[in-house]
Amino acid sequence: MASTSDAANGSHSAPGLLDREAIVAKPGFNRWMVPPAALCIHLCIGMAYGFSVFWKPLQGALLDANGNVIPECSAGAVTFGEKAVGTLRALTATDCNWSQFDLGWMYTFFFVLLGVSAAIWGGWLERAGPRKAGLVSTLCWCGGLLIAAFGVYTHQLWLMWLGSGVIGGIGLGLGYISPVSTLIKWFPDRRGMATGMAIMGFGGGAMIGSPLATFLMDNVFKTATDPGVWQTFVAMAVIYTVFMIIGSFGYRLPPPGWKPEGWAPPVNxxxxxxxxxxxxxxxxxxxxxxxxxxxxxxxxxxxxxxxxxxxxxxxxxxxxxxxxxxxxxxxxxxxxxxxxxxxxxxxxxxxxxxxxxxxxxxxxxxxxxxxxxxxxxxxxxxxxxxxxxxxxxxxxxxxxxxxxxxxxxxxxxxxxxxxxxxxxxxxxxxxxxxxxxxxxxxxxxxxxxxxxxxxxxxxxxxxxxxxxxxxxxxxxxxxxxxxxxxxxxxxxxxxxxxxxxxxxxSEAEVAAEQAKLKSAAGDNGGSYGIGKGGLDAKAAAFWTLVGVPLAWGVWQTLEKALVLFW
Structure with a gap:
């Protein structure tokens, strides 16, 4: 929340735009605008599941003067200990290729950092609100991709790990939990359905991201001497930034005490x-x-x-x-x-x-x-x-x-x-x-x-x-x-x-937590004009924005799955 001095100087608008209190829904808001906002973020960070499409191109990124693939840093290693030594060398070496063992650590970083960051900053998210958390997630995930791109360009594995693995993993955690509380509060009558829609997006992110990354590498950026990975990272960082910002600014919070029209909490x-x-x-x-x-x-x-x-x-x-x-x-x-x-x-x-x-x-x-x-x-x-x-x-x-x-x-x-x-x-x-x-x-x-x-x-x-x-x-x-x-x-x-x-x-503790949002909601907190359902034109357009790439990803996956039946 902007300070009094900020307000006096007229500089309160920028901080206010990101405050939790600034995104309390006004009368007429359609609660069905919130799930596609969550999907905008989850479909982007869900590409963490699809990162394996980069492993093979990166394993053959370095060529010798005759155009042959240079051996891996852990070439010849057969035991875990020797593999580990090879990976330590691979962190900074520029004269050998990375192995799948080296690159596979990215998955460990992704999902360990996802859980750790969600646990550490979950309380901050509740105070800051989903919009600010979504923007920080955007900065970490997309910024991590850019750092990883520089790591690929300079052939520095440690930058890959730091960029996408560690910083990107923090973005995964914040982005993953950013809509959960909000959706549950907007859909008290359908809690499971609401969170299912968003978290479905995290699982679906690879369906869109994997074929997109493959297309960019193979048809846009790949050359005889360059697999096109770092360029693909940059392109996807730009695309994801746009979608994640749209999602972050699409978040709205219901006023405290709001409930869907005609719905009452179940009594026992x-x-x-x-x-x-x-x-x-x-x-x-x-x-x-x-x-x-x-x-x-x-x-x-x-x-x-x-x-x-x-x-x-x-x-x-x-x-x-x-x-x-x-x-x-x-x-x-x-x-x-x-x-x-x-x-x-x-x-x-x-x-x-x-x-x-x-x-x-x-x-x-x-x-x-x-x-x-x-x-x-x-x-x-x-x-x-x-x-x-x-x-x-x-x-x-x-x-x-x-x-x-x-x-x-x-x-x-x-x-x-x-x-x-x-x-x-x-x-x-x-x-x-x-x-x-x-x-x-x-x-x-x-x-x-x-x-x-x-x-x-x-x-x-x-x-x-x-x-x-x-x-x-x-x-x-x-x-x-x-x-x-x-x-x-x-x-x-x-x-x-x-x-x-x-x-x-206690009731007093709950009231204290909700006081700021009640103040932001004003006299309209209980208005039935907030959160009325239905796919109006604006909601339909928002759902189309996330639905089209998701449908494309489903089709791409079905094409591969049809091999099982033919």
Whole structure:
């Protein structure tokens, strides 16, 4: 808020534009303008999932005088220790190429920093408001891309890690949680649906960003000596900046006490939904917080490692059957270039298909939770997920690819559904006053799962492979272990109970938190002209802005997925 001296000097307009109090909705505002604003940001930062499209071009970025690819900095290394030494050299070396191991650390930075930054700055976001948080996210994510572009241009891996990995990861955290509290307050009647729409965008960001990046590299910037990666980073930073600024300035807050016309909070209709609020400083002191943290962590851990290994998992399990040669195992298939290429295309289609289920599962499951209840929805995730992992192990043994693919499509939908349902789960348990910041702290479960899940899957895979287990039998034991993790998650979810009333904020505390916004809303805070639903012309135009690129991304993904059926 601008100071008195600023106001006297006439310089209060710029700071006021970003203040939380400045974005309280006025009469006539349509609440359906808020979800596309959130999508503008989530569709951009969701490109973090698609960064692997840059790995192969970057691995061959440096050429010798004869036009041949220079060896990797960790060339010849076969053990983790030697790989680590190679990566340390790769951080600053300009005479060797980066390996996938070197570049893969970007994913670790992305999702660890996402959870850490959301936890650290979630409280600031509640005070500053979603507009300011969205703009800081824009600065970090897009600025990080520019720093990474300079790192690619100068071939300095540490700048890649710092730019997109660390600074960009902070932008991911702030951008991810920026709309959560706002959407829940605008849609108290459809909490799951509202957060599902936004968080669907994070899953869909790679659907748009990956084919866009590939097009820019291959058709616009690539030359005989340059893969076009740094130029693509710059172009995407510019595009994302425009969309994220539009989204940030599209955010509006409902006045305190506002509710949709004709809607009343349920009275003891669902015991798991509270009409009270728990302060941010107290939420982590409750058993409910840590049980939800455990449930989310186990749901994500069980899914993220398998999703990350989807293509090789399918190829190792079914081998030449993917290319119409079921008599060839995975090892024999690799020796036939044509069959291996066809199998790889089918593997890419499988990745595209589970990506679609991951994305739309975020919306479908979260929306369904408005009717099923959040606890019941998580029960479905754990029981059905565990059963599907066991069924997938049998499908692998039976060599029934259709059943195998179906299992993992549904698992992927519940992986995404866990993310989109949890903000509404938190609002039910802790109230809406600090739900954005509480959600930020809970995302440390994602950071933990982002390490635990892939480590379990990759370690067991490599260990079993070293023991000489055939490729088509590598994953069965892994599936049973992941099913066991979901059983533990089921128990954690079963133990979740409403928060003890001793943690509820008093009416005076809630009133003090809402005082500034009430002042900003003036006499119109209870007006039914605020937040009336419906797709009027302005809302339809805003939805079109995000809907067209999302539809294009879905089509691009479907084209790849069709390989599975032809």
């Amino acid at each position: 209709a669902k015991s798991m939904i509270t009409n009270n609020h728990v302060h941010l400083k107290d939420a982590h002191k409750t058993a409910a917080f840590w049980l939800i943290w455990t449930a989310l962590c186990l749901n994500v851990s069980a899914g993220i490692g398998i999703i990350g290994a989807a293509s090789p998992m399918l190829q190792e399990t079914f081998g030449g059957a993917l290319a119409g040669a079921p008599e060839l195992g995975y090892a024999e298939m690799k020796d036939n270039a044509a069959i291996a290429a066809t199998a790889a295309a089918v593997g890419a289609g499988f990745v595209g298909l589970i990506s679609l289920f991951n994305i739309f599962g975020r919306f479908v499951w979260a929306s369904s939770s408005d009717y099923l209840g959040r606890k019941s929805t998580y029960f479905i995730f754990f029981t059905l997920g565990a059963a599907l992992y066991v069924l997938a192990a049998f499908a692998a043994d039976w060599k029934v690819m259709a059943l195998f693919v179906l299992c993992f499509c549904i698992i992927a939908s519940m992986y995404g559904g866990g993310f989109s349902t949890v903000p509404a789960y938190l609002a039910d348990i802790f109230g809406t006053q600090f739900v954005g910041a509480i959600h930020g702290r809970l995302l440390t479960a994602w950071s933990t799962a982002g390490i635990v899940g892939p480590v379990i899957v990759n370690y067991l895979h490599d260990t079993r492979y070293a023991e000489g287990i055939p490729p088509d039998q590598l994953y069965g034991q892994i599936f049973y272990i992941l099913a066991g993790m979901l059983v533990v998650g089921f128990i954690a979810n079963m133990l979740i109970r409403p928060v003890d009333p001793k943690w509820h904020m």
